[in-house]
Amino acid sequence: MRKPLFAAIAAVFAVSAVQAAQPSLSAELREKAKAIIQPIEPAKIDHPAKVDLGRQLFFEPRLSLSGIISCNTCHNLSLGGVDNLKTSIGHKWQPGPVNAPTVFNSSLNIAQFWDGRAANLQEQAAGPIQAPVEMAMPHTLAVAVIQSIPGYVETIKTIYDTDVVTLDHITDAMAEFEKTLVTPNARFDKWLKGDDKALTATELEGFKIFYESGCIACHNGPNLGGNSFQKLGVVEPYKSTSPAEGRAAVTKKDEDRWYFKVPTLRNVELTYPYFHDGEAATLEDAVTLMGRLQLGRTFTADELKKVVAFLHTLTGERPQMPLPLLPPSGPNTPRPDPFK
Amino acid sequence: MRKPLFAAIAAVFAVSAVQAAQPSLSAELREKAKAIIQPIEPAKIDHPAKVDLGRQLFFEPRLSLSGIISCNTCHNLSLGGVDNLKTSIGHKWQPGPVNAPTVFNSSLNIAQFWDGRAANLQEQAAGPIQAPVEMAMPHTLAVAVIQSIPGYVETIKTIYDTDVVTLDHITDAMAEFEKTLVTPNARFDKWLKGDDKALTATELEGFKIFYESGCIACHNGPNLGGNSFQKLGVVEPYKSTSPAEGRAAVTKKDEDRWYFKVPTLRNVELTYPYFHDGEAATLEDAVTLMGRLQLGRTFTADELKKVVAFLHTLTGERPQMPLPLLPPSGPNTPRPDPFK
Numbered sequence: 082m083r084k085p086l087f088a089a090i091a092a093v094f095a096v097s098a099v100q101a102a103q104p105s106l107s108a109e110l111r112e113k114a115k116a117i118i119q120p121i122e123p124a125k126i127d128h129p130a131k132v133d134l135g136r137q138l139f140f141e142p143r144l145s146l147s148g149i150i151s152c153n154t155c156h157n158l159s160l161g162g163v164d165n166l167k168t169s170i171g172h173k174w175q176p177g178p179v180n181a182p183t184v185f186n187s188s189l190n191i192a193q194f195w196d197g198r199a200a201n202l203q204e205q206a207a208g209p210i211q212a213p214v215e216m217a218m219p220h221t222l223a224v225a226v227i228q229s230i231p232g233y234v235e236t237i238k239t240i241y242d243t244d245v246v247t248l249d250h251i252t253d254a255m256a257e258f259e260k261t262l263v264t265p266n267a268r269f270d271k272w273l274k275g276d277d278k279a280l281t282a283t284e285l286e287g288f289k290i291f292y293e294s295g296c297i298a299c300h301n302g303p304n305l306g307g308n309s310f311q312k313l314g315v316v317e318p319y320k321s322t323s324p325a326e327g328r329a330a331v332t333k334k335d336e337d338r339w340y341f342k343v344p345t346l347r348n349v350e351l352t353y354p355y356f357h358d359g360e361a362a363t364l365e366d367a368v369t370l371m372g373r374l375q376l377g378r379t380f381t382a383d384e385l386k387k388v389v390a391f392l393h394t395l396t397g398e399r400p401q402m403p404l405p406l407l408p409p410s411g412p413n414t415p416r417p418d419p420f421k
Numbered sequence: 422m423r424k425p426l427f428a429a430i431a432a433v434f435a436v437s438a439v440q441a442a443q444p445s446l447s448a449e450l451r452e453k454a455k456a457i458i459q460p461i462e463p464a465k466i467d468h469p470a471k472v473d474l475g476r477q478l479f480f481e482p483r484l485s486l487s488g489i490i491s492c493n494t495c496h497n498l499s500l501g502g503v504d505n506l507k508t509s510i511g512h513k514w515q516p517g518p519v520n521a522p523t524v525f526n527s528s529l530n531i532a533q534f535w536d537g538r539a540a541n542l543q544e545q546a547a548g549p550i551q552a553p554v555e556m557a558m559p560h561t562l563a564v565a566v567i568q569s570i571p572g573y574v575e576t577i578k579t580i581y582d583t584d585v586v587t588l589d590h591i592t593d594a595m596a597e598f599e600k601t602l603v604t605p606n607a608r609f610d611k612w613l614k615g616d617d618k619a620l621t622a623t624e625l626e627g628f629k630i631f632y633e634s635g636c637i638a639c640h641n642g643p644n645l646g647g648n649s650f651q652k653l654g655v656v657e658p659y660k661s662t663s664p665a666e667g668r669a670a671v672t673k674k675d676e677d678r679w680y681f682k683v684p685t686l687r688n689v690e691l692t693y694p695y696f697h698d699g700e701a702a703t704l705e706d707a708v709t710l711m712g713r714l715q716l717g718r719t720f721t722a723d724e725l726k727k728v729v730a731f732l733h734t735l736t737g738e739r740p741q742m743p744l745p746l747l748p749p750s751g752p753n754t755p756r757p758d759p760f761k
Contacts, residue, residue, distance in 0.1 A: 149506065159745055160482075170759045174513050401746070
């Protein structure tokens with residue numbers, strides 16, 4: 082009888098010892114993490130009617146000259162708020178110059194676009210509508226289309242108390258909708274809030290490497306990125322396939338060349354391929370290159386595996402929403418023309 | 422006192438007389454209509470898990486070679502189950518040969534496609550995936566992509582009890598989803614079921630003209646069409662901008678040239694432009710041309726207005742559904758290539 086009992090007790094202690102090691106590392110790391118990373122909180126909806134209108138407009142292909150491209154084409158909310166292409170395909174199948182950034186949690190970014198040329202979501206929303214390689218729709222025509230659709234005019238009257246549609250109504254509603262596109266309850270956030278069991282030992286070690294090797298220096302804040310502009314290619318220059326020069330396009334300063342907004346790592350499992358030119362196909366590629374270019378560091382195969390495991394814990398709950406039903410065109414709605 | 426009372430009684434009688442005329446016409450027309458048109462009934466869902474999987478696949482851009490075209494691109498469920506273009510835009514911005522028919526109520530059609538070359542929805546679903554001007558995705562690659570996505574493999578295992586994905590699983594689930602895309606409770610259906618107030622006098626007169634002038638000969642059944650192949654250009658030949666020759670492409674019989682499946686008139690307000698080549702921009706254009714080409718009849722302006730008013734009563738309740746969330750690609754998922 083004693084042997085089995087002893088064996089059982091030993092087994093219990095052994096398991097406890099393994100489990101105990103992790104909470105101690107876990108607690109220490111959590112304190113460090115909490116000083117620099119915040120969990121994503123559910124969206125507070127101030128204007129439900131604007132959110133509903135913004136959702137319709139986000140899915141509205143009549144905001145494109147061709148009539149088939151909507152915001153959701155490249156920022157696909159069924160995927161990771163992206164199109165998973167190197168660079169997006171726009172009007173007449175033209176490739177865009179940069180990789181489409183995710184719209185999820187974008188309200189937490191310091192600015193919008195890779196070069197931060199839009200101060201906020203409302204300013205951002207106007208860009209792709211008119212960009213010739215994206216939706217190619219002159220703003221005046223976009224406004225005329227919405228003004229010609231009775232269902233939209235009625236909704237805009239209710240919300241903004243006017244019969245005259247402006248671009249500001251369109252982009253304001255879109256921005257209000259986009260503010261709701263947050264992804265709370267990632268396993269990492271659960272861990273950050275105190276749940277030791279939310280991460281495996283491997284994932285936790287991955288975060289430790291991420292923290293200690295310096296990734297955290299740029300990928301911090303609630304979005305693990307998105308809150309600063311940094312040079313791509315600090316230790317070693319990056320040879321890009323994209324003509325984009327980054328922040329310099331906005332500031333017109335030579336020293337801002339190759340500075341880009343640090344991308345969020347939230348839902349990074351879903352937002353491949355990576356970098357502003359989409360040239361890193363996998364998380365392994367991206368982490369390897371980042372280590373070399375930014376930190377002058379070559380991760381071992383084991384480190385790489387662990388960091389990637391950690392990155393997978395940043396996938397949150399994607400927003401659930403009804404598919405919006407769009408109001409029918411009116412008799413005078415300008416008709417789309419894909420070949421214009 | 423008497424005069425006002427008499428006036429009031431006379432007024433009541435006058436109003437009753439006007440109101441009575443309509444129910445009498447209404448009842449008579451209803452009996453005729455019920456013999457040949459059936460209301461749309463809500464969908465019965467036999468396989469909810471298949472419907473959910475089918476909805477994901479319907480919105481799945483990874484079923485296209487480019488990675489950005491899904492079934493929903495051309496059969497947009499936020500609109501009328503169509504793209505509202507003359508002919509659809511597909512892979513590399515190629516125009517399709519014919520106008521995209523609505524997916525709403527398509528389970529009620531005798532066959533699928535304008536020429537009826539697919540016997541049912543499952544057979545239809547396979548077509549656009551592989552068509553070079555649509556999604557341009559070889560079936561083998563489509564199956565390989567779904568097989569490589571762990572979330573889909575798991576779901577297919579649960580439903581079909583196998584680890585090996587086939588095209589049949591994909592198209593079976595899509596067809597089950599599409600069967601749910603019915604649009605009940607159109608005002609016309611409410612009238613058909615006995616609600617005299619569901620139609621205005623003008624709309625009812627429009628239906629009377631529609632019935633008596635012979636439109637009903639082809640546009641009947643629950644879908645007001647979709648249940649026969651008919652020659653386009655009976656009285657007068659139709660000069661089409663489309664190379665499509667209709668039913669002859671399937672039967673290889675010369676006498677079937679210009680025979681097309683009669684399109685449904687359900688939700689016709691939402692499914693512009695009209696005809697297999699999309700050349701009729703408005704309902705007024707379509708009714709005018711149909712009268713001339715098929716019936717040798719020129720509708721007066723008043724008749725036209727009334728028939729169009731009736732057609733607007735065929736708009737049903739579009740299906741409400743959640744936007745599906747798609748499972749992430751696996752490590753070996755073939756990556757899309759828009760320029761292949």
